Amino acid sequence: MASERLPSRPACLLVASGAAEGVSAQSFLHCFTLASAAFNLQVATPGGKTMDFVDVNESNTRWVQDFRLKAYASPAKLESIDGARYHALLIPSCPGALVDLASSGSLARILQHFHSESKPICAVGHGVAALCCATTEDRSWVFQGYSVTGPSVYELVRAPGFAHLPLVVEDFVKDAGACFSGSEEAPSRCRHLQMSWVFPKTLPRDTRPAWPLVELLGGFEDPS
Template sequence: MFLTQTDPTFSARSFHQCFNLCSSVFNLQTATPGGKPIDFAGVDESTARWVQEFSVKPYANPAKLESIDEPVCAVGQGVAALCCATEEQKWIFSGYSMTGPSVFELVRSPEFANLPLIVEDFIKDNGGSYTASIEDAVHVVLDRHLVTGQNVQSTTAAVNNLILLCNSR
């Protein structure tokens, strides 16, 4: 499971949902750019206890995103974590089809002006193929070992595709 440390809108609720769906089926490892520690944003009463319990588990110590060679699933702004995955100055997902939050979804956020990158633009500018559905609709793209979801609403569909992908190997 990938997390990006640069996105102030990262949802603890979305991660919690993904983790609960996957942990019963997979042995999980988290990954962040450069293996940096996880810092959740958007922690509320419903997720605070879970985040506290999660933080003391072995899988809460992230691996380096760049070293992962297994099936990958990223949802919403979590797709931004894939943008820093490079080898010899080349983006490792160049040539892949994927999705992430659309510009139309992002502009509604008060944090839009402070985003370090726009996922849609990054993918297109670095050799990827980007697609999106209408705002807040479920939209998932599967290409080789990579599953991406457009937004929080796409979380369950993306994780289910990850499970199917892993079961087909």
Template sequence: MISKGSSRSFHQCFNLCSSVFNLQTATPGGKPIDFSGVDDSTARWVQEFSVKPYANPAKLESIDEPVCAVGQGVAALCCATEEQKWIFSGYSMTGPSVFELVRSPEFANLPLIVEDFIKDNGGSYTASIEDAVHVVLDRHLVTGQNVQSTSAAVNNLILLCSSR
């Protein structure tokens, strides 16, 4: 599981998956998870999560297991490189659409636009209308466009793991 954006979406993913899997978080380079959007309803959970053993991320580049990223968490995939080549080149995926991103007050400060990065680095990007559920499954990678896609993405991850 990868998350960078919504702590609410990560919390939802984690709760859905933890009853089915032994989880390991993974980030590019094994860097700490960057939770944003922490509010009163998620602050306590984030604090409790951060002291658990599974909160220490593995290096995404070394993971040979299914990966699920949703919404702004898809941006974390953009940092995953080996020998200066993006490891998801040639994959089909989704992430937040530009139309969804421009509504955020943080839009002007975003370090990258996921859609542009994917297309510029050899991936195939698709999106649905704003706030619609949209999930893409390609090989071992499941991506969801936005927070609304969280449950569908996790269910696809569960199905993918069940078929292995």
């Protein structure tokens, strides 16, 4: 699925979960609306599965209904995505990320490409779990040494189903040699991987088309 394409715009890949646990409607709304204002936006899910939106409320239900009627409402298959075609990667808050994205070999391949090319990656809220798939053959994490912000164990333990989570992102990140901050204690802007950037100090010239994503989402605090 892609938003309306303009040839002069850079391309952004928005990866979402296709699991039954779903995608935060409010987070997806903000990510899709803001990013599509500056990018040719492509949405992809594992297997091209339709997204199940959760946390739908009075403020976003009309948008969700209208979105589902659009001609581009069917996500592309994540397995067919070539990361080299995109300047930036965006992952909204997805409770389902732990189920499918955190173990996705296809997403791991894309993340490894983005990391090697120093392209910006932004994961929001529960979407940070998707980054856990990016391990190498020796099981080391490609984002070792980065600073990651996401839902803390304290936040997760208050939610139903905590005991059945396939992994706890905070534990994974710390065990992998990265730093973790709970979203409740995080600043509104994070240097790297609530808003979580994988972002080098100095961007190569060929990644500059992605800068609008930084400006659009840099001050956005996930409402989910």
